[in-house]
Amino acid sequence: MSEVQVVRGEMQPWTDHAAARPALAALLTDVLPANRRTLILGPHAPLLVETVLAHSADVTMLVRSVSDAHQLAEDFGPCLQVIAGALDGLQTEPYDVIVAADGLDRVLGYDSADLSWSERLAELSGLAAPDAVVVLALENEFSLLNLLDSRPADERHGDDEWRPLHDDPTRPVSVDQLKAALPWSAEVYADFASRAFVRADVAAAARPGELPTRLAVSALESSDVPLLSPAAEGVDSAARAGLLGSIPTGWLAVVGAGTTHDVYAQIAQATLTADQNLTGWDTSISGEPAATSTGDSLSFDPSVVPSTVPSGVSVETVLFRLAAAEDVPAFRKLAAELGEWVTTSRVVLRWDDVILDGDSFARGVSPWVTAEPVEKDDLLTAAWSRFHDRLIGQHRRHPWPPWMLGDDLISAWLGMSGVEPPEQTQATSPDALPASAEQVAYGKGLAGALAAVLETTATTVDVRSALAEAEEAKQQLFELKGHIYGLERTLGFRNKALKTRENRIRELRGQLQRLTADHERIRGSRTYAVSRVIFHAAQVRKPKVVARKLARTVDRRIRKR
Amino acid sequence: MHHHNHYYGQAHILARYAGFDFDHPPRLRGYLQHGWNIGCGWNPVHEFYDGAWRFTWSDAPRRRGHALGRRNYHSVGAPFLYLLELEQEAEPVEREGTLWFLFHGWEGGKIQGDHRRLIDEIRETEPGPVTFSLYYTEYDRPEVRGFYEDAGFRVVSFGRRGFSYEGTDRRFLFKQLAELRKHKRVAANRLSTAIFYGVAAGCEPAVYGDPMEMEGENPLFGGQSRIERLWPEMLGKSIDLEAARATTDLELGKPWMMPAAELRSLFDWRERV
Numbered sequence: 146m147s148e149v150q151v152v153r154g155e156m157q158p159w160t161d162h163a164a165a166r167p168a169l170a171a172l173l174t175d176v177l178p179a180n181r182r183t184l185i186l187g188p189h190a191p192l193l194v195e196t197v198l199a200h201s202a203d204v205t206m207l208v209r210s211v212s213d214a215h216q217l218a219e220d221f222g223p224c225l226q227v228i229a230g231a232l233d234g235l236q237t238e239p240y241d242v243i244v245a246a247d248g249l250d251r252v253l254g255y256d257s258a259d260l261s262w263s264e265r266l267a268e269l270s271g272l273a274a275p276d277a278v279v280v281l282a283l284e285n286e287f288s289l290l291n292l293l294d295s296r297p298a299d300e301r302h303g304d305d306e307w308r309p310l311h312d313d314p315t316r317p318v319s320v321d322q323l324k325a326a327l328p329w330s331a332e333v334y335a336d337f338a339s340r341a342f343v344r345a346d347v348a349a350a351a352r353p354g355e356l357p358t359r360l361a362v363s364a365l366e367s368s369d370v371p372l373l374s375p376a377a378e379g380v381d382s383a384a385r386a387g388l389l390g391s392i393p394t395g396w397l398a399v400v401g402a403g404t405t406h407d408v409y410a411q412i413a414q415a416t417l418t419a420d421q422n423l424t425g426w427d428t429s430i431s432g433e434p435a436a437t438s439t440g441d442s443l444s445f446d447p448s449v450v451p452s453t454v455p456s457g458v459s460v461e462t463v464l465f466r467l468a469a470a471e472d473v474p475a476f477r478k479l480a481a482e483l484g485e486w487v488t489t490s491r492v493v494l495r496w497d498d499v500i501l502d503g504d505s506f507a508r509g510v511s512p513w514v515t516a517e518p519v520e521k522d523d524l525l526t527a528a529w530s531r532f533h534d535r536l537i538g539q540h541r542r543h544p545w546p547p548w549m550l551g552d553d554l555i556s557a558w559l560g561m562s563g564v565e566p567p568e569q570t571q572a573t574s575p576d577a578l579p580a581s582a583e584q585v586a587y588g589k590g591l592a593g594a595l596a597a598v599l600e601t602t603a604t605t606v607d608v609r610s611a612l613a614e615a616e617e618a619k620q621q622l623f624e625l626k627g628h629i630y631g632l633e634r635t636l637g638f639r640n641k642a643l644k645t646r647e648n649r650i651r652e653l654r655g656q657l658q659r660l661t662a663d664h665e666r667i668r669g670s671r672t673y674a675v676s677r678v679i680f681h682a683a684q685v686r687k688p689k690v691v692a693r694k695l696a697r698t699v700d701r702r703i704r705k706r
Numbered sequence: 707m708h709h710h711n712h713y714y715g716q717a718h719i720l721a722r723y724a725g726f727d728f729d730h731p732p733r734l735r736g737y738l739q740h741g742w743n744i745g746c747g748w749n750p751v752h753e754f755y756d757g758a759w760r761f762t763w764s765d766a767p768r769r770r771g772h773a774l775g776r777r778n779y780h781s782v783g784a785p786f787l788y789l790l791e792l793e794q795e796a797e798p799v800e801r802e803g804t805l806w807f808l809f810h811g812w813e814g815g816k817i818q819g820d821h822r823r824l825i826d827e828i829r830e831t832e833p834g835p836v837t838f839s840l841y842y843t844e845y846d847r848p849e850v851r852g853f854y855e856d857a858g859f860r861v862v863s864f865g866r867r868g869f870s871y872e873g874t875d876r877r878f879l880f881k882q883l884a885e886l887r888k889h890k891r892v893a894a895n896r897l898s899t900a901i902f903y904g905v906a907a908g909c910e911p912a913v914y915g916d917p918m919e920m921e922g923e924n925p926l927f928g929g930q931s932r933i934e935r936l937w938p939e940m941l942g943k944s945i946d947l948e949a950a951r952a953t954t955d956l957e958l959g960k961p962w963m964m965p966a967a968e969l970r971s972l973f974d975w976r977e978r979v
Contacts, residue, residue: 471768473781474961544780546759546972548735553971566967569725569976579976624757628735631708631755635733638709641870 149214154231154254157211161188161251161305166339167432168409169246169397170196171416176402177201178278181241186232186269187252188213189244191220197244198224207235209254231257232268239274246397248282255307263315263326270328279329279400282336286311287318289379289392290338290365293372295608320345320390329400334409335393340364341410342397347421348390353381354458356419356426356509358389359497360410367600368394374609375539381462410510413445413598417510425456428510442594446514449492454500455507461496461532468536471544477561482506484562487525489518493595494528497535513595522564526588529558531595540613547621555589556581710752713740713867715876716785723788724966724975729876735974736778738785739763740867742899742957744932746771761972764959780972783963786903789879795887803835804828804891805909806859807900809918810841819918821853824895827915828859831943835860837889839882839900842866883907897933897940905947905954913941 170192177183177200185197185206197204198221205226208214214229221227228235232252245252249265260268266281273279285291294301302311310316317323320333333345341364343357351357358380365376383392399405408419412430419426430447460483467476486506487494491514498509519527533555536543545554560566567580606614667673685691711717711734720738721731736759739747747760747767754760759778762768768779806828828836838859844850845863854861864882865875875881882903886892892904895915905911917930934941939949955961970976 471765471779471781473964477964546735546778546780546974548974549971553976557968557971560965560967566965569967569970581971620757627756627758631758634708634755638870642872645870645872 149211149218150226150228151211151214152207152228152230152236153234154209154257155211155214155229155234156209156254156256157229159210159254160213161208161210163188163190163193163247164339165190165192165414166246166411167192167414168340168342168411168416169193171418171432172334172342172397172399172405172409173197173244173246173280174199175405176278176280176399177242177244178403181278182238183242183244184240184272186243186245186272187247187249189247193244193246194221194225201242205237205240207232207252209252230254232265233257233260235272237272240272240277241274242278243269243273243280245269245279245281248284248395250284250310251305259308261315262310262313262317266326266328276401278402279331279398280402281327281331281398281400282395283317283323283398284311284395285318285393286316287391288394289376289383290368290370290372290394292392293370293374293376293379293607295371295373320396323396323398327398327400331398331400332402332405333390334397334399335361335390336395336397337361337364337393338368339394339411340367341408343390343393344405344407345390345396347407348393349387351384351389352458353384354462355384355456356454357408358384359459359509360408360417361389361393363497363599364410365394369605371605372607374607377539412510412512415445415447415512417450419454419510421456422453424453426454428452428454430512442591443493443513443515443598445512445598446491447512449508449514450510450512451508454509455502457501457507459497459509460499460501460506461535463501464496464532465536465541468543469541471542473544480558480561481563483528484525484564487521487528487562489521490524491515491518493519493591494524495592495595496528496532499528513598515591519591522559523588523591525559525562525564526555526585527591527595528588529555529562530585530589530592532558534592534596538610540610547624552581552585552589553579555585559584708737709868709870710740711738712871712874714878715874716740716879718876719785719789719792719879720782720969720973721975723792724969724973726975732973732975734761735759736761738782739767742784742902743767744928744936746774746776762959764957764962766957781959781962782969782972783959783961784902784906786879786883787906787958787960787963789883790906793880793883799888801888801890801909803837803889804832804893804912805837805839805885805889805904806832807839807892807894807898808841808844808854809894809896809898810844819895819916821850824915824918825853825857825859828893829857831912831914832891832893834890837862837885839863839885879903896930897937901940902954902958905950906958906960910947911940911945911950912943913945914943 173193173196177197180201183197183201183204185194185204188208194206194217205228206217207228207230208217209229209231211229214227217225218227231254249262249269252265253260317326323333324331334342335345335348336342341360343361348357362377362380365380380389383389406418407421410417415430415432417428417430419428428450429452430450463479464476467479483506492508492511493513493515495511498511500507500509537550549557556566567584570580716738717731717734718728722728726732737748737754739762742763745767747762757778759780760771760776762779762781763784765781768781771779836859838854838861840851840861840863842863842865851861862885865878866873867878868874886904886907886909889909891912892901892909893912893914894901896917897913901911901913937953939946940953
């Protein structure tokens with residue numbers, strides 16, 4: 146274990162948590178020059194330290210926590226010179242490279258002077274050589290997650306806010322302010338929850354449903370910040386306004402670096418990089434061994450990610466719009482086209498990663514696959530199931546009634562995509578599942594596995610969704626009462642119909658009784674008896690024969706006497 | 707659910723299309739539009755229970771209803787279109803003459819107008835024999851029916867729409883379709899459901915003559931003048947058939963028709979114990 150140097154301003158006992166950020170590691174790999182004297186400023190996860198060490202043998206790391214410093218020294222040994230203390234306590238020769246990817250919020254101790262953000266920046270710039278490569282992060286106070294944070298201001302920050310950091314008036318809160326505050330010319334990346342880094346100018350040009358916006362939504366959806374409303378809607382609105390670069394969780398300023406990619410995004414523990422071309426994106430995946438199993442039914446296979454992806458919007462974006470417009474015919478048409486396009490594959494299908502490409506479609510950057518190829522119908526089920534969860538879960542507008550939601554609606558969409566509906570079966574109990582439940586079961590399982598590997602946060606419910614769900618429960622009660630009223634009205638109409646029939650039956654019965662009485666009276670009359678004799682006589686066709694028979698009968702009776 | 711859903715046997719047709727018993731259609735969870743109109747699909751004072759779902763023929767009534775503060779719409783296409791699918795023409799007969807529909811009143815309102823003048827105009831206009839269709843409310847009024855019988859027209863009526871599930875002629879639309887398929891032209895003195903049905907059944911449409919007045923007619927939705935502004939292509943003695951067909955498809959909601967399985971789900975018609 147190498148010795149830890151301690152300078153003024155160190156903290157003990159204390160520790161700063163630092164998360165692994167694979168996308169940032171990939172960005173640093175592209176940014177850092179080789180074999181230059183390097184300073185890592187502030188807490189950084191081991192993955193990032195390793196990345197820096199891979200570029201230079203002369204690396205110093207300054208952390209304020211003594212225990213963190215000892216741990217780093219133990220983990221990295223003599224490769225890394227570790228200093229415990231505060232930024233303003235570090236007196237040393239300038240560095241060729243400074244990596245401050247954690248920003249300047251955790252570089253001072255409780256014993257340090259109360260330095261503003263710009264004063265901390267001045268301290269940092271004092272440590273940089275004139276042509277230094279600097280990577281500096283800044284948390285965005287205007288970030289969408291901050292704006293939507295459901296916690297009041299006094300509950301948002303932890304034990305490290307012995308002095309408020311976030312209302313510092315010198316702190317930049319936009320790309321332009323950040324660029325203006327820096328003493329160097331810098332390339333700025335929008336940092337979405339440390340999972341996606343998008344070059345600021347690329348982010349500003351991104352529109353809803355396009356690749357940078359999709360990656361931003363996906364990154365923010367994995368955040369565990371308790372929100373007032375879902376982030377996706379706000380991201381889309383910002384993108385429509387050309388403000389995607391203004392609402393990330395933070396920015397990363399890169400000074401003096403060489404060529405970098407437009408986008409770095411974390412997918413599992415790997416990184417997707419993307420560069421805009423004339424028609425779309427050139428993509429590649431790095432940092433993950435091929436075909437890694439996640440332990441679930443899905444695996445990560447970078448080989449299925451296409452090397453070029455068109456620039457269009459996702460199918461999900463269009464389907465959301467059509468559902469909101471209640472334009473079922475257009476929705477049906479698109480679903481049918483998707484049904485024709487999908488084929489058996491190992492890649493798990495998701496409409497938020499299928500792109501409208503002219504008259505056809507193209508796969509996006511999702512690398513999640515099953516072990517064996519999945520039938521087209523099951524892939525479609527997985528895609529519609531995920532779409533259902535996002536449409537309903539995000540309380541988006543749509544035209545389908547509540548009793549249809551769930552398996553029946555997924556089955557209906559499958560029907561639109563050309564999948565034969567299941568045979569209806571008579572339910573054997575009130576709780577019997579519909580035939581659609583069995584039809585969609587496997588595909589729903591795939592969608593569930595995909596949600597698990599995408600780490601979409603499902604544990605924290607935003608306030609608006611919670612209110613909407615409460616309101617929905619009230620609405621459901623209201624509508625059920627209406628439904629009962631409607632059923633009572635139906636019974637009333639039916640009752641009226643029965644009354645009408647009852648009266649008619651009564652009338653007919655009365656008529657029948659009268660007719661029967663008349664009939665009986667007629668049968669008992671002499672007129673009727675005579676008429677019967679006449680009737681029978683009229684039946685006689687051969688009167689002579691009858692007369693002879695009659696004469697013989699009379700004759701026999703006389704003789705007997 | 708509502709007894710209006712049974713009018714003209716519409717619920718019966720949809721039940722048959724969805725694979726259920728024609729004579730006893732399952733309860734439909736909501737309100738089914740039973741005639742074309744220029745409003746939200748129902749008369750202005752129609753009662754709806756709270757949170758009711760409304761199944762319109764097409765999207766326009768949904769939009770108008772939405773503006774009235776109503777929600778829970780889903781357009782399904784007119785049941786007459788489903789009937790056309792169920793009762794496909796085996797052998798097309800040679801069509802002849804005009805099936806003429808007089809704007810009809812209803813159980814709560816009778817029509818008033820100059821029938822004599824209308825007859826003269828029909829004679830002047832129609833090139834072939836005229837079959838005159840009267841709704842039973844007019845058919846049962848000898849003073850109205852007599853005008854047309856005396857004019858030498860063949861007068862027909864397709865039955866009653868019923869009330870409270872009683873007296874509904876379940877084959878009302880079947881009979882109307884059969885008559886339409888015999889005629890080359892369909893005409894009326896107001897743009898109405900029958901005209902759209904006629905166009906859907908292959909007739910050339912015409913809308914002309916005294917539109918007549920109905921007692922208690924509610925002008926809330928704008929009346930005849932609004933029709934003239936919105937559907938001028940459907941008015942006149944000689945109408946562009948292609949334009950009429952396009953409008954008809956839209957008004958009867960042809961693009962909103964759906965397969966039987968989807969209809970079963972939408973109407974909550976899954977088989978249950």
